[in-house]
Amino acid sequence: MDDRVTELSGAAQGPSPLPQAPLDMPRQMLERRRRPWLASLLAHLTIKSA
Amino acid sequence: MVVWDTLRVALLLMTTAWLAWGAAQAVLGLRGLAPLSMPPARPGGPSPTAILIPICNEDPWAVRARIEAMRASVADAGIAPDFVILSDTAGTQDVTREQAVFAPLFARDGRAVVYYRNRKDRHGRKAGNVEDFIRRSGRAYVHVVILDADSLMDGRTIAHLIARMDADPSLGLLQTLPVIVGAQSIFGRAMQFAASFHSAVFSRGLARLQGDTGPFWGHNAIVRVEALSRCCGLPELQGLPPFGGTILSHDYVEAALLARGGWRVEMDPRIGGSYEEGPENLLAFARRDRRWCQGNLQHMRLLAAPGLKGWSRFVFAQGIASYLVALAWGAFLVVSFLSAQTVVGPDYFPEPRQLFPVFPDDRTHEIVALAVGIVGLLLLPKLAILIEATASGRAGAHGGWARSALSVLAETLLTALIAPVMLMYQTRAVLQVLSGQDGGWPATARGEGRxxxxxxxxxxxxxxxxxxxxxxxxxxxxxxxxxxxxxxxxxxxxxxxxxxxxSRPGAGGIFTVPEEIAPPPVVAAYRTLAMQTTPLRAVTDDELARPV
The missing domain is CATH 1.20.5 (Single alpha-helices involved in coiled-coils or other helix-helix interfaces)
Incomplete structure (x- = not known):
């Protein structure tokens, strides 16, 4: 059992932790990554000249 | 003069637009919705569902009594969801106390199972608490019903919510309209009456406007685990609080993210059997409002978030405006005062050698029309709702037409008295947030009254x-x-x-709500259980206080 949490259940028949059924929860993007305008311009020019 | 007048017109436009928006929602909600029908039962029984009760230093006796009442109610409704107490309670003594109080709930006696876990890393507050559960146990359930520590929900309502989710795989979240119960003070009962009498209509208007991009109010709602896990992993915002860090008003953001992910988010005010408690005095109300203010103003950072639906952005803007409008009213008063300082007396003879005087335009009619317009925007929706309640028979459940009319009048007068005080608290809150002061998210002090x-x-x-x-x-x-x-x-x-x-108990003759006349079974059961545990409180506290 994870020692960062304390789980209790089923006191009558011994401890019964929460169901172990992990599910991923990806972090959502809410803010656009700010790209410095100069870096953005250089990237644009580099692509054009390539 | 022109500058002052332009400023005043701009401020009036902001404030009256806000009032008009509220009035429009009321008008849209006057007509009733189609009757609610129970969807067909899912073959194989209802999907596995967990009822999540996130708590943080709450009164464990009250939480236990609510869970016991709901556990009996779901058994009556013929379903057996798991109850999960997600504790963020801090402090060894408080944690030990709540575990001792909850212990009898854990016995496996054939009733719905109750789980408990206490988190030591309280990252992300309530949203983080729920997220932690999904990360550990999400795959075991198809739906989760998210409650607050003071929420109560009838078993049949929970069964209805599960059936609706099972019947419509595109439905990501279904929000109920929780009814406030248990108010005792004049303030609490006035708010309870207003919520019961007016919110039914306002929420119908809102339901018509929002379509599939409804709200999430953080509790008393059912969410599809798949939708929640895919769309609602909230990031920390760049920078420090109040605008950076943990997202405080996470529920609005989660609703927007679910809609962005293609899930339907619906609020259905027809679903009954959903209850919560409200603040008992104006200070508790203002404290909660301070938290909401910071949470809503933080949404300024998210207005341009990629991929959000237009209505979601509008909901963010509306939440922000609801607090900025207090600032606009205050600014209008200040500008009016400054404007009066610059008034010059009328010039009756502007031209040299003028025979007859030129009298200034009489603008009394315009001023009165403006005042009547503003008061109309405030009062007409309430009057319309009173007529609707009488015609539909709702007034009968609020003590009859005469008592309802008296209650509306008293609530309007009380609101008018309270409004300038709340204006001051809201203005202070907005200025604090805008100047970078973090109010935090302190645990709600429930039950504090007089x-x-x-x-x-x-x-x-x-x-x-x-x-x-x-x-x-x-x-x-x-x-x-x-x-x-x-x-x-x-x-x-x-x-x-x-x-x-x-903050004193009172106003017994007015502010009657249906739940006072006939307490719903789950509310009555909770009260009985809460009274039964009263003598036990002292015993357990004494035992815990004994030196080991």
């Missing part, structure tokens, strides 16, 4: 002093405005008295 005059004075003396300063300054510099200012200044000056008096 305040003494000394306590009210301690918390609101600054409002009184501001009111006195405003009245004296106006009397001294713009005496013509004094009468116009009195409805604002007097409640401010009397704020501590107003706060203390309205």
């Amino acid at each position: 305040l003494t005059l000394a306590e009210a004075w301690q918390a609101a003396s600054w409002v009184t002093l501001s009111g006195i300063a405003m009245a004296v300054l106006t009397f001294w510099m713009a005496p013509d405005l004094v009468l116009w200012l009195l409805p604002v200044a007097l409640p401010m000056i009397a704020a501590p008295l107003l706060i203390a008096v309205t």
Whole structure:
């Protein structure tokens, strides 16, 4: 059992932790990554000249 | 003059637009919705569902009584969801106490299972608490019903929510309209009545406007685990609080993210059997409002978030405007005062050698029309709702037409008295947030009720002093405005008295709500269980207080 949490259940028949059924929860993007305008311009020019 | 007038018109436009928006929702909600029908049962029984009860230093006896009441109610409804207490309670003694109080809930006796876990890393507050559960146990369930520590839900309502989710795989979240119960004070009962009498109509209007991009109010809702896990992993915002860090008003953001992910988010005000408690005095109300203010203003950062639906952005803007409008009312008063300072007397003979005087235009009619318009925007929706309630029979459940009318009148007067005080609290909250002060997200102090005059004075003396300063300054510099200012200044000056008096139990003859006349079974069961545990409180506290 994870020692960062304390789980209790089923006191009558011994401890019964929460169901172990992990599910991923990806972090959502809410803010656009700010790209410095100069870096953005250089990237644009580099692509054009390539 | 032109500058002042332009400013005043702009501020009036902001404030009246806000009032008009509220009135429009009421008008849209006057017509009833189609009757609610129970969807067909899912073959194989309802999908596995967990009822999540996130708590943080709550009264464990009250939480236990609510769970016991709901556990009996779901058994009556023929379903067996798991109950999961997600504790973020801190402090060894509080944690030990709540575990001791909850222990009898864990016995496996054939009733719905109750789980408990206490988190030591309280990252992400309530949203983080739920997320932690999904990460550990999400795959075991198809749906989760998210409650607050003071929520109560009837078993049949939970069964209905599960059936609706099972019947429509595109439905990501279904929000109920929780009814406030258990208010005792004048303030609490007035708010309880207003929520019961007016919100039914406002929420119908909202339901018509929002379509599939409904709101999430953080509790008393069912969410599809798949949708929640895919769309609602909230990031920390860049920078420090109040605008950076943990997202405080996470529920609005989660609703927007679910809609962005293609899930339907619906609020259905027809679903009954969903309850919560409200603040019992104006100070508790203002404290909660301070948290919401910071949470809503933080949404300024998310207005341009990629991929959000237009309505979601509008909901963010609306939440932000609901607090900025307080600032606009305050600014309107200040600008009106400054404008009066720059008024020059009329020039009856602007031209040299003019025979007849030129009288200035009489603008009394325009001023009166403006005042009537603003008051109309405030009062007409309430009047329309009173007529609707009488015609539909709703007034009968609120003590009859006469008592409902009296209650609406009393609630309107009380709101008018409270409004300038709340305006001050909201203005202070907005200025605090905009100047970078983080109010945090303290645990809700539930059940606190009656305040003494000394306590009210301690918390609101600054409002009184501001009111006195405003009245004296106006009397001294713009005496013509004094009468116009009195409805604002007097409640401010009397704020501590107003706060203390309205925190007392009372107003028994009015503010009647259906749940007072006939308490719903799950609410009645909770009260009985809560009373039964009263003698046990002292015993357990004494045992815990004994030195080991």
